[in-house]
Amino acid sequence: MKAIRGGYAVVGALAGALVLMATAGCSTDTAKADSPKAAPSSAKPTVSAATIAIEPANGTTDVKPSGAVKVSAANGKLTSVKVTGPDGVEVKGALAADGASWAPSDNLKVSTAYTVDALAEDSQGVVANSRSTFTTLTPEKDAGVSDNIADNGQYGVGMIVSVRFDRAVKNKDAVxxxxxxxxxxxxxxxxxxxxxxxxxFRPEKFWNPNTKVTIHYKLKNVETAPGVYGGVDKDEPFTIGRSQISTADVNTHRMAVVRDGQQTDSIPFTAGKAGFDTWNGTMVVEGMEGKTRMTSAGVTKSGSGDEYDLVVPHAIRLTDTGTYVHGNYWSGSVIGRSNGSHGCIGLTDTEAGSSSSPAGKFYDSTLVGDVVTVVNSKGPVVDAVNGLGGWNLGWSQW
Known part of the structure; x- marks a missing residue:
């Protein structure tokens, strides 16, 4: 009997457990049915997938001022790039249309420390940032730039600005x-x-009178040749004065002087004799030299009878090879009648140089940059590279 009661007891316990399990099972199913479904997560990643590459690398020195700075992004787009020097001024530049890269539009300055700050976003809008600092090189060689213009100087309407370099220029387009x-x-x-x-440098036609002009040199940070830099950043103002254009006709032995469109003088002269013919073409006054010693060295042969060694008054240089308008006190009988010089244009003067002589008056009325054109000579046209002879090249050739 005990055994049976014991059996009943076990059965009862199992039944109770089953009831409890069934109840628990129903409770669990009900809870699942009544609870809301979990919403998907909308939180952004904390680390951007975008990566930024900056050249030059952080800490780089001796960087070239042109072509060395490049910023690019992968797995995203650049949104901001700032390159600043020690003065806080930003370097001008532009983002590519696809946002993949940035490059400066101007040369950097030599001997200068720069900081690059760049931002990029990935497709989720998560921002990446990067910074780099570098220093540009200090040039060891200078191109040695000079020209024929004085600050605030006044010049004639034919003025050609001639820029010279001590070292040969290879990067001509950059210069x-x-x-x-x-x-x-x-x-x-x-x-x-x-x-x-x-x-x-020149315009297509002669300058307009009374024009103010400024030359802007931005060569300090330009590499003119490998390892050589321009070395100069400056503004150089000058003014074109009144117009004076003189035409020397070798046939008539007269030089017509036209000032601001009106002829003011017709000056007798002597030009180059046979074998020493004066250049034809347009020449420009490149120097006012006053009294100048002129010799026949390199002009005539020794023993030819054409040797000379003279101090010449009122010398106005027209070419590098030695063509002048100058005072002539030794050939009075031929001036205005025939050609007796060794290539120069000689005007009547005294040995000391008189300000009231034709040569003196012309000298005092002349500016560097004034035009002197020779016509009807038997000589060739002056080479464009001889002095400021560039007006003898057409605009399409210039």
């Missing part, structure tokens, strides 16, 4: 881009390379 002209009347000026060390 040309680093020199610009600003004329008050909007005159367009174009440069012409005669060789690796000479770059001349």
């Amino acid at each position: 040309l881009a680093g020199i610009s002209f600003e004329a008050a009347d909007g005159t367009v000026v174009k440069g012409h390379w005669f060789n690796d060390k000479r770059l001349d």
